[in-house]
Structures are given as C-alpha cells and as structure tokens.
C-alpha cells in the first residue's frame with residue numbers, strides 16, 4: 092500500500108508523495124544518477140547538441156564564462172533564472188547550465204539568492220531583474236486552476252524585466268497545460284520575449300524521485316492506468332532540451348513534445364524496474380473511482396482528488412501513447428530509452444531494499 096501521507100497536500104497525482112528532496116527513508120536524497128543526469132556532456136548531453144550550439148550560443152559571454160565559485164555559481168556572463176531550480180527538472184537544468192559555466196540563479200521558495208513564490212507576484216520583479224533567459228516549472232502542478240493565470244503573469248513580468256527567452260515546462264495531453272501555454276503566448280505577443288514550450292509526458296523519474304517511489308519500494312504500484320502505454324520521458328532528455336532552448340538559436344516559438352522512444356504499459360515499466368532493482372514489484376491496475384476514493388481516504392480534498400483524476404484521465408486515455416519527436420527536434424538526437432533510465436537508476440541504489 093501507499094504511505095499514509097500519500098495524497099495529503101496534493102493537487103495532482105505526481106505532487107502527492109512530496110518525496111523529492113528527502114524521502115520517507117530518513118535522510119534519503121535523490122541524487123541525479125550519473126553524467127547523463129548531472130549535465131556532464133555525455134552521449135547526447137548538451138555539449139553535443141544539434142549544430143554545436145555551444146560554440147555559437149547567443150547567451151555565452153565573452154570567453155565562455157568564468158570558473159564556478161564554491162557554490163557552483165559563476166560570476167560573469169548573463170543570468171539564466173531557473174524557477175523550480177531545486178526540483179526534478181530544474182536542478183538538472185541548473186546543473187547543465189553551470190557545467191556550461193553560465194551564471195545561473197535558482198528560484199524557489201527556499202532559494203537564498205532568488206526567493207520566489209508563485210503565490211507572491213509582488214516578489215517576482217526582483218527575482219527576474221537581470222535575467223536574460225528564464226526556465227519555468229510551475230508548482231505545485233499544471234493542473235492547479237491558477238496555473239494559466241500565474242504563468243501568463245510570469246510571462247508579462249519576464250518581458251517587462253527584459254528577458255529574451257522564456258522556456259516553459261508544460262504537460263502533454265493536459266487541458267490545463269494547454270490553457271497555460273495559451274496564456275503565456277498571449278502575454279508575450281509583441282513583447283520581443285521569445286517562448287518555447289516543453290510539453291513533457293509522464294516523467295520516468297516519477298518512479299524514483301516522486302510519488303511512485305514509495306510504491307516501488309513497497310512492491311506494488313497502483314494506478315488507474317489499465318494497460319495503456321506511456322512513452323515515459325527521461326528527465327536527462329528534458330533538461331537537455333530545456334538547456335538547448337535557453338541557450339541555443341532557433342527555439343523561439345517552438346513546441347516540443349518530449350517523450351521517450353518507446354511506449355510501455357505501467358505493467359511493463361514496473362517489471363523492468365523490478366528486474367533491474369532485483370526486487371519484486373507488481374502493477375495493480377485500479378478503477379478510477381477506487382483510486383479517487385483512496386486519495387480522499389488518505390487526506391486529499393475532493394477538489395484536489397478531482398484535479399488529480401482529471402490529469403490521470405486525460406493523460407492515460409491512450410491519446411498520449413505515441414512517442415513524439417520533441418527530443419530529436421530540440422537537441423538533434425533521439426531520446427534515451429526507458430531501459431537506460433532504469434539501469435542507471437538501479438545503479439544509484441534508490442530502489443535498493445530498505
């Protein structure tokens with residue numbers, strides 16, 4: 092069964108366990124798994140992007156930036172602001188930008204250098220000041236009814252602050268994410284600030300850094316997903332695409348649907364994880380009504396549970412099963428396979444027996 096705090100303080104299924112950062116296992120952190128994740132230019136990392144963007148990167152300062160300081164922050168070159176920069180996607184994006192020796196500011200509620208709260212627009216101009224490119228991962232979740240308005244307001248504030256680029260983490264198949272995209276596009280029309288949409292499908296890292304990790308560790312992953320197939324995207328690829336859009340040419344006005352190269356059912360995904368982790372993990376398909384009841388029983392409000400179910404219904408109805416070409420278009424190489432994610436995540440030990 093899922094942990095007792097599952098679904099508390101949630102507005103969407105992948106917000107529920109709040110396990111990123113520290114997990115149920117005391118002191119457990121969720122490090123990025125290896126070079127593919129931490130931004131070092133391996134395989135298809137940002138250093139080998141389409142057309143060698145690093146060399147003609149519009150955002151690289153003269154001399155290619157300065158050596159990183161003790162906290163990994165560099166002190167020359169233009170600013171890239173990473174909102175949600177301590178989260179699953181943002182910390183990968185920030186890590187890659189630092190590896191490129193660009194000056195990076197991480198924005199989140201806990202960030203010392205750029206304290207940022209989506210619920211406090213009055214504080215946004217100070218955080219945006221000086222940023223030439225902005226990555227925005229909305230929190231708590233794109234299914235939040237306030238997401239379209241807040242992302243639109245952020246886009247206006249970014250344009251007012253003089254940002255040249257806004258790269259938005261969106262969601263494939265989510266009507267709320269589509270509304271958020273429209274809001275950003277409308278806000279930036281005629282401003283001179285370019286936008287790029289990263290339409291992510293289900294993150295592979297939901298199994299290792301978010302709400303599905305406790306279920307993997309307990310041996311049963313329950314979802315109202317039936318036998319629908321999902322082309323899980325590896326966040327190493329999503330981060331590479333974000334960095335390309337933040338720093339390279341030709342990404343303004345592009346919508347990238349980011350998926351893996353292969354669709355798997357949750358049963359197949361869980362079987363791969365169990366095999367690689369050397370533990371028994373089974374998939375338990377649930378009806379939507381039973382899943383919704385479980386969410387409410389675990390402490391979610393009816394509104395939160397309904398929002399979560401809306402996302403599940405939209406993203407797991409089979410309409411998102413086809414792999415898309417967003418990674419190839421954004422970074423010039425095919426996406427990483429789910430098996431690669433599973434291999435390196437198993438090697439990190441996050442799925443080891445407690």
Ligand SMILES: NC(=O)c1ccc[n+]([C@@H]2O[C@H](COP(=O)([O-])OP(=O)(O)OC[C@H]3O[C@@H](n4cnc5c(N)ncnc54)[C@H](OP(=O)(O)O)[C@@H]3O)[C@@H](O)[C@H]2O)c1
Pocket residue numbers: 105111174175176177178179180181198199200201202207208209210228229230231232233234260261262263291292293294297
């Ligand atoms: N999981 C999926 O499969 C999936 C698929 C497509 C799209 N998405 C979207 O991805 C987004 C989440 O991105 P993520 O997974 O990279 O993030 P995450 O791991 O959930 O981390 C959340 C980040 O946002 C910050 N944050 C939380 N509340 C905040 C607030 N009120 N104001 C400012 N910052 C706040 C957190 O830092 P602090 O706590 O310090 O503020 C942290 O940096 C959501 O919009 C979700 O809809 C998810």
